Each structure stands twice: as C-alpha cells, then as structure tokens.
Amino acid sequence: xxxxxxxxxxxxxxxxxxxxxxxxxxxxxxxxxxxxxxxxxxxxxxxxxxxxxxxxxxxxxxxxxxxxxxxxxxxxxxxxxxxxxxxxxxxxxxxxxxxxxxxxxxxxxxxxxxxxxxxxxxxxxxxxxxxxxxxxxxxxxxxxxxxxxxxxxxxxxxxxxxxxxxxxxxxxxxxxxxxxxxxxxxxxxxxxxxxxxxxxxxxxxxxxxxxxxxxxxxxxxxxxxxxxxxxxxxxxxxxxxxxxxxxxxxxxxxxxxxxxxxxxxxxxxxxxxxxxxxxxxxxxxxxxxxxxxxxxxxxxxxxxxxxxxxxxxxxxxxxxxxxxxxxxxxxxxxxxxxxxxxxxxxxxxxxxxxxxxxxxxxxxxxxxxxxxxxxxxxxxxxxxxxxxxxxxxxxxxxxxxxxxx
Amino acid sequence: xxxxxxxxxxxxxxxxxxxxxxxxxxxxxxxxxxxxxxxxxxxxxxxxxxxxxxxxxxxxxxxxxxxxxxxxxxxxxxxxxxxxxxxxxxxxxxxxxxxxxxxxxxxxxxxxxxxxxxxxxxxxxxxxxxxxxxxxxxxxxxxxxxxxxxxxxxxxxxxxxxxxxxxxxxxxxxxxxxxxxxxxxxxxxxxxxxxxxxxxxxxxxxxxxxxxxxxxxxxxxxxxxxxxxxxxxxxxxxxxxxxxxxxxxxxxxxxxxxxxxxxxxxxxxxxxxxx
Numbered sequence: 001x002x003x004x005x006x007x008x009x010x011x012x013x014x015x016x017x018x019x020x021x022x023x024x025x026x027x028x029x030x031x032x033x034x035x036x037x038x039x040x041x042x043x044x045x046x047x048x049x050x051x052x053x054x055x056x057x058x059x060x061x062x063x064x065x066x067x068x069x070x071x072x073x074x075x076x077x078x079x080x081x082x083x084x085x086x087x088x089x090x091x092x093x094x095x096x097x098x099x100x101x102x103x104x105x106x107x108x109x110x111x112x113x114x115x116x117x118x119x120x121x122x123x124x125x126x127x128x129x130x131x132x133x134x135x136x137x138x139x140x141x142x143x144x145x146x147x148x149x150x151x152x153x154x155x156x157x158x159x160x161x162x163x164x165x166x167x168x169x170x171x172x173x174x175x176x177x178x179x180x181x182x183x184x185x186x187x188x189x190x191x192x193x194x195x196x197x198x199x200x201x202x203x204x205x206x207x208x209x210x211x212x213x214x215x216x217x218x219x220x221x222x223x224x225x226x227x228x229x230x231x232x233x234x235x236x237x238x239x240x241x242x243x244x245x246x247x248x249x250x251x252x253x254x255x256x257x258x259x260x261x262x263x264x265x266x267x268x269x270x271x272x273x274x275x276x277x278x279x280x281x282x283x284x285x286x287x288x289x290x291x292x293x294x295x296x297x298x299x300x301x302x303x304x305x306x307x308x309x310x311x312x313x314x315x316x317x318x319x320x321x322x323x324x325x326x327x328x329x330x331x332x333x334x335x336x337x338x339x340x341x342x343x344x345x346x347x348x349x350x351x352x353x354x355x356x357x358x359x360x361x362x363x364x365x366x367x368x369x370x371x372x373x374x375x376x377x378x379x380x381x382x383x384x385x386x387x388x389x390x391x392x393x394x395x396x397x398x399x400x401x402x403x404x405x
Numbered sequence: 406x407x408x409x410x411x412x413x414x415x416x417x418x419x420x421x422x423x424x425x426x427x428x429x430x431x432x433x434x435x436x437x438x439x440x441x442x443x444x445x446x447x448x449x450x451x452x453x454x455x456x457x458x459x460x461x462x463x464x465x466x467x468x469x470x471x472x473x474x475x476x477x478x479x480x481x482x483x484x485x486x487x488x489x490x491x492x493x494x495x496x497x498x499x500x501x502x503x504x505x506x507x508x509x510x511x512x513x514x515x516x517x518x519x520x521x522x523x524x525x526x527x528x529x530x531x532x533x534x535x536x537x538x539x540x541x542x543x544x545x546x547x548x549x550x551x552x553x554x555x556x557x558x559x560x561x562x563x564x565x566x567x568x569x570x571x572x573x574x575x576x577x578x579x580x581x582x583x584x585x586x587x588x589x590x591x592x593x594x595x596x597x598x599x600x601x602x603x604x605x606x607x608x609x610x611x612x613x614x615x616x617x618x619x620x621x622x623x624x625x626x627x628x629x630x631x632x633x634x635x636x637x638x639x640x641x642x643x644x645x646x647x648x649x650x651x652x653x654x655x656x657x658x659x660x661x662x663x664x665x666x667x668x669x670x671x672x673x674x675x676x677x678x679x680x
Contacts, residue, residue, distance in 0.1 A: 399464055
C-alpha cells in the first residue's frame with residue numbers, strides 16, 4: 001500500500017473520533033505551543049541583554065582598581081589607591097590594541113537646584129568616556145578636554161536628574177550645586193533607560209575627573225579605567241599586556257595578587273550566553289516532559305484504537321495486508337496525530353507570543369530553530385510512542401482477530 | 406475424484422495434513438491426516454459438527470494457518486511452510502473470503518470495501534475503482550456502490566462481501582457459513598449468486614456450512630468428524646437456487662401473507678374475548 005493511501009486512511013480513521021483525536025493531540029499542542037511561546041519570549045529577553053551589552057560600548061575593556069590586603073583583611077574593589085591617570089596614559093602609549101580610554105571615579109553627592117534637591121552618583125571622567133560608551137548628548141554639549149585640564153566646574157546630566165531638578169525649565173547654562181560647589185550644566189545625555197539588571201542608567205551626573213578628584217573627593221587615584229580596544233578580538237588579546245604593564249607599574253612581585261581587575265565585553269557576553277544556555281536547558285526540560293506526557297496519551301489512544309479495530313485488522317490481513325502494511329497503517333496514524341498536534345501547537349505558540357508581545361510590550365523573537373525542532377520532536381514522539389501499538393496490531397493473528405467481538 | 410474428467414488440475418491438494426494446537430499442558434489434535442483434492446470449477450461444501458476440524462481445514466485452505474505436518478498445494482504451489490508475508494500475498498492474489506459476519510468495514514462505502522484487496526495488491530487507483538465496480542456489477546449491486554454497510558440489508562452486505570472476494574480474480578472463493586446470519590430467502594439468493602458464479606464463470610468455491618439444505622446447493626460434500634475426512638460424496642438431487650427462489654414468496658408477498666395472518670389472529674382473539 002502506497003504512502004498517500006496510508007495517510008488518507010489515517011486521516012479518515014482520526015476524523016471518525018474527532019473529539020478523541022483532539023484531546024489526544026492536546027498534550028502535544030500544549031507542549032509545543034508553550035515551548036514556541038517561551039522560546040520567543042526568551043529570545044526577546046536575550047535580544048534586550050545583547051542590546052544592553054552593546055550599549056556598554058563595543059570592544060570595551062574595563063579596568064577597575066582591585067582590593068588590597070592589609071594584614072590578611074581584604075578591602076573590596078576600589079580599596080587600593082594605586083590606579084592612576086598615569087597608568088591609563090601608559091596603557092594608551094604602550095599597548096596599541098587599546099585605542100581609547102577614559103578614567104572614572106564616582107561617589108554619591110547631594111545636588112541642589114532652586115528648591116529641588118536630589119542625591120545621585122557623580123562620576124568624574126573625560127570627554128572620551130562618552131565615545132567609548134557610545135553615549136551622545138541630546139542637548140547642549142559635553143565638557144571639553146581643556147575644561148578637564150582646568151578642573152572646571154562643569155557637568156552633564158542624565159535625563160532622570162534633569163527631570164527631577166529642572167521640571168520644565170531649559171537646564172543648559174544653568175548652575176546647580178554639587179555638594180557645596182556650583183557647577184554649570186553643559187549638556188543633557190541621551191536616555192539609556194534601564195540597565196540589564198534594572199538599574200536606572202540615566203540617574204547620573206558627569207563632571208571632569210580632575211574636578212571630581214581635587215574638589216569633590218580630594219583624592220589622586222581612580223576607581224576604574226574604561227578602555228576601548230581596536231576590535232573585539234583585540235579586547236581579549238589586550239588583557240594580558242595590560243595586566244603585566246600594570247603589575248610592573250604598581251611594582252607587584254610575582255606571587256602577589258593583582259591590585260586591579262580587568263573585564264572585557266567577552267566576559268560579559270559569556271555570562272549572558274551562560275544565562276541563555278541555562279534557560280535553553282530549562283525549556284528543553286519542560287518541552288520533553290510535556291512531549292513525553294503527550295506521547296503517552298498517543299500511545300494510550302492508539303492501544304485503544306487497535307483493540308477497537310481488531311476485526312478490521314483481521315479483515316485487512318485476510319484480504320492480503322502484510323504485517324508491515326498493518327504496522328505502517330497504525331504508525332502513520334500515530335505520527336499524523338502527533339504532527340498535527342505539533343503544527344497546531346506551533347500556531348498556538350506564535351499567536352501566544354504575538355499576544356504577549358502586544359499586551360505586555362515585551363519584544364518576542366520567533367525562533368525558526370524552535371519551530372523546526374518542534375516539528376521533528378513531534379514526529380519523533382509519534383514514531384516512538386506509536387511503534388508499540390502498531391507492532392501489537394501487526395502481530396495479531398488473523399484468525400483470532402476475525403473472531404474478535 | 407475428478408468430476409470434470411482427467412484433464413482438470415487440482416486447485417487444492419492436501420497431503421496428509423495434521424494440525425496440533427499446543428495449549429500448554431494439553432495438545433489438541435484438530436486435524437489427523439487429511440488428504441483431499443479440489444479441482445478447478447468445483448463447488449464443494451465442507452460439513453461437520455463443531456470440533457470436527459472443519460474450521461481448522463478452512464483456516465489452512467485460506468492460508469490463515471499452517472499445517473503442523475503434511476503439505477498443502479494451492480494452484481500447484483506448496484504453501485504449507487511459507488512465511489507470513491508470503492501467505493498474505495497468496496491470500497491477496499489467489500483467495501477470496503466470504504464470512505458469516507460479512508466483515509465489511511463500517512463507515513466505508515461498498516465500492517471502497519470491494520476495493521480493499523486491490524489496495525494491498527498495489528493496483529493503481531483508477532484501475533482499482535474500475536475493478537471494484539465491475540465486481541459489484543457481478544453481484545448486482547452497481548447501484549449501491551456509494552452506500553455504507555449500515556445502509557444495506559444483510560443480503561446486500563453479503564453480496565458486497567462476495568464482490569470483495571472476487572475483485573482480485575482469485576483461484577478459489579472460500580465461504581465460511583455465508584448464510585449463517587441470513588433469513589431463508591436471502592440465504593437462497595446468496596446461494597444463487599454462488600451457483601451462478603460457479604456455473605457461468607467456472608469459479609472454484611469451497612463453502613463451510615452445518616446446514617444440510619445449504620450443502621445441497623453444492624456439487625460435492627466433504628464431511629469431517631474428529632479431525633478426519635469421513636465422507637466425500639457427490640451431491641445427488643442438487644438444489645438449484647434459481648428454481649427454489651420461484652417457490653418462495655417474495656418479501657412483499659410474505660409481508661401481505663403475514664398481515665392477513667395477523668388480522669386473522671386479532672379477529673380470533675376479539676371473537677373469543679367476553680363481550
């Protein structure tokens with residue numbers, strides 16, 4: 001018997017018990033639908049994370065001052081006072097893989113404008129910083145290198161700070177107070193929104209690092225250097241030379257710990273990838289449990305069907321159906337059942353993720369791989385769980401089957 | 406026994422066939438050395454009480470079962486030790502089955518039921534439909550091709566089953582109690598179809614029955630008892646279904662007669678009732 005015939009036969013047999021077939025498919029539909037929906041939500045989340053990483057500046061190399069140890073007591077990052085602007089200049093001079101760098105040091109300050117006040121993080125840096133982090137101003141301008149050299153009292157604001165302090169007023173050129181010092185507002189940064197960990201990235205103020213070092217914090221060292229390599233590979237390749245350069249400059253003997261910490265974009269992406277692979281594993285788990293349950297449902301119904309149709313099987317065998325013919329008939333029926341469930345599940349999943357996308361305004365990305373996997377898995381479930389009932393049907397003795405009441 | 410003279414070849418030849426069923430502790434000897442020959446164009450009735458081995462012999466003749474010992478030559482080929490798949494092929498090409506329970510597929514049209522053996526013979530769809538229609542015409546049911554079994558009378562269902570048995574042009578038609586579920590008139594109608602097929606087209610028919618008057622329509626009877634062939638006789642005074650049908654009232658006449666009888670009964674009762 002040819003395949004089309006067998007397939008048509010399977011469709012007819014399944015349509016005879018529409019309710020039963022639909023209920024049997026439900027397990028597969030829910031399993032596949034859930035996986036498609038959750039994968040597309042997960043991909044959407046992943047897309048957000050990737051964007052967040054890109055927002056930190058491509059090819060970024062982040063050098064933070066490390067902890068030092070005083071008689072066995074470790075202080076956290078930023079505890080040491082060894083990382084300086086000279087270190088940064090040395091890196092720029094001696095390591096050609098690094099093309100740009102900006103120093104940072106920050107702490108929280110009370111800021112006042114008119115009758116409004118707010119407490120936020122004030123970071124000292126250079127104009128380079130905004131290039132490295134690809135962070136443009138939305139109005140006004142960033143302070144200049146000259147202003148950095150002069151340790152001028154100028155600043156740029158994040159949009160959150162601007163909204164709180166200025167309400168409807170135009171902030172450019174106005175003077176705000178940071179701590180006890182007056183600062184001129186030069187520009188407003190474009191909004192970056194929340195970071196991947198939910199922090200408001202716009203609740204910030206930037207000023208020349210010299211001003212922050214001398215006038216606000218009264219220190220000579222840095223907390224971190226934000227550098228940018230010539231390429232993504234270079235950012236990874238630069239880690240070792242930066243490390244040895246800094247160790248040399250800080251006169252660290254071999255065997256002692258680093259007093260700095262270097263992170264690259266690749267590290268952060270690794271972390272994101274790791275998160276994603278955990279999620280994929282989790283989804284795989286959910287998918288296989290629901291497909292397993294759906295498959296058992298199919299096996300159950302196929303066994304019932306074989307018993308109900310014992311006489312039919314007997315007649316078919318009497319008129320010349322071979323064991324293979326009978327086995328194929330029931331196997332195709334089971335696979336048709338599971339694959340129809342799979343296809344309906346895919347449609348449900350797509351509709352579900354579209355709904356989530358619209359109602360919760362959460363980006364969803366439809367994964368072609370997930371759809372292909374769903375089709376393959378549902379076919380595999382049909383074959384795996386359909387084989388036993390089909391084999392049972394094929395093994396029937398025609399004489400017994402014909403006599404079956 | 407060669408009713409058609411020495412030239413005819415045996416379609417069926419059993420050579421000392423034994424069949425033993427192993428039921429664990431006991432062994433049941435269903436057949437104890439059966440030898441027989443059936444020639445082309447014969448119409449044989451297999452008779453015997455239950456437990457005589459007639460069902461077993463039918464299963465072996467139908468290639469649904471294999472003998473424990475001995476040989477079965479079907480159309481000159483020894484099929485007694487063939488594999489299951491080969492037997493399925495033999496059943497498909499050489500044999501036609503008619504059962505007591507009709508065994509038609511429900512919710513499937515008469516035409517598709519008749520087509521079933523051609524599907525397993527790997528015949529192309531157009532040819533399948535053509536052959537099935539031709540076969541239905543032979544049993545006089547061409548106008549019922551689209552009906553489902555539930556829309557057909559018992560006699561019509563059995564005719565569809567006969568059409569299905571004929572569709573692959575088998576060497577033998579095996580009928581297992583084909584009239585067991587039918588009333589007298591319909592039984593004779595079915596026997597008429599079998600006799601016509603046998604006489605006009607030379608179809609070899611083997612029929613199992615326990616009713617002597619049904620066996621009377623065949624040409625030769627084989628009587629089984631205790632797993633052995635006890636009697637092999639040519640039928641004397643053979644009944645011809647076509648003639649018998651003339652003596653039987655048609656369903657309409659029967660209904661009219663019944664109505665008269667019921668009316669008479671009712672009148673009697675009314676008369677006897679105290680007024």
